[in-house]
Amino acid sequence: MTVRAILDSKGHEVMTIHPGTKVSAAVKLLSERRIGALLVMFDERLEGILSERDIVRLLGERGAAILDEPVRNAMTHKVVTCRSADTVAAIMEKMTDGKFRHLPVVEDGRVIGLISIGDVVKHRVMEYEREQEALRDYIKSA
Numbered sequence: 001m002t003v004r005a006i007l008d009s010k011g012h013e014v015m016t017i018h019p020g021t022k023v024s025a026a027v028k029l030l031s032e033r034r035i036g037a038l039l040v041m042f043d044e045r046l047e048g049i050l051s052e053r054d055i056v057r058l059l060g061e062r063g064a065a066i067l068d069e070p071v072r073n074a075m076t077h078k079v080v081t082c083r084s085a086d087t088v089a090a091i092m093e094k095m096t097d098g099k100f101r102h103l104p105v106v107e108d109g110r111v112i113g114l115i116s117i118g119d120v121v122k123h124r125v126m127e128y129e130r131e132q133e134a135l136r137d138y139i140k141s142a
Contacts, residue, residue: 003091003105004084006123007113014104014114016041017050019072023058026050026071037102039111040075046111048075051102081106082115092120 017026017038026038030052040048050071058066058074066074081104082091091103095117105113 001088001123001127002084003082003086003088003113003115006088006115006119007084007105009123010113010119012113014039014111017071018042019047019075020070022067023050023055023069023071023074024067026074027055027067030055036116037114038071039104039114040071041111044110046079046081046104046106048072048077049079049102049104050075051100053101076100079104083107084112088120088123091115095120 015029015033015035015038017029017040019040019042029038030036037049037051039046040050048071054074054076055066080094080098080100082094084105084107095101095103101117103115104111105115
């Protein structure tokens with residue numbers, strides 16, 4: 001299975017935020033949308049990613065003052081990405097090795113989606129269920 005299959009199933013919608021927006025506005029958006037990360041975009045260019053973990057880490061280090069700072073001060077600047085043709089196994093390894101839960105999907109320099117570890121787990125479970133059903137059908141027909 002590839003990243004493309006996951007995106008085709010879940011959709012290509014990506015929540016983004018401008019690097020100059022206050023972190024407090026990002027927190028509100030994360031909460032309202034019930035999501036774990038926002039892509040930080042400027043002029044359709046991926047500048048960074050802001051996750052719940054980024055915010056919690058900075059709150060612990062610098063306190064509530066971070067909420068009044070711009071997202072660019074809180075985001076992860078070095079963003080690991082994947083392509084739609086990458087396999088689920090490859091992105092699982094990337095996520096595990098990098099200890100992150102969100103992976104932007106980029107094609108020809110453009111962001112076309114965002115994959116979360118939850119998306120990966122959901123599709124792996126569906127894949128296993130299909131295999132089990134196929135095995136049950138095979139056993140019944142034998």
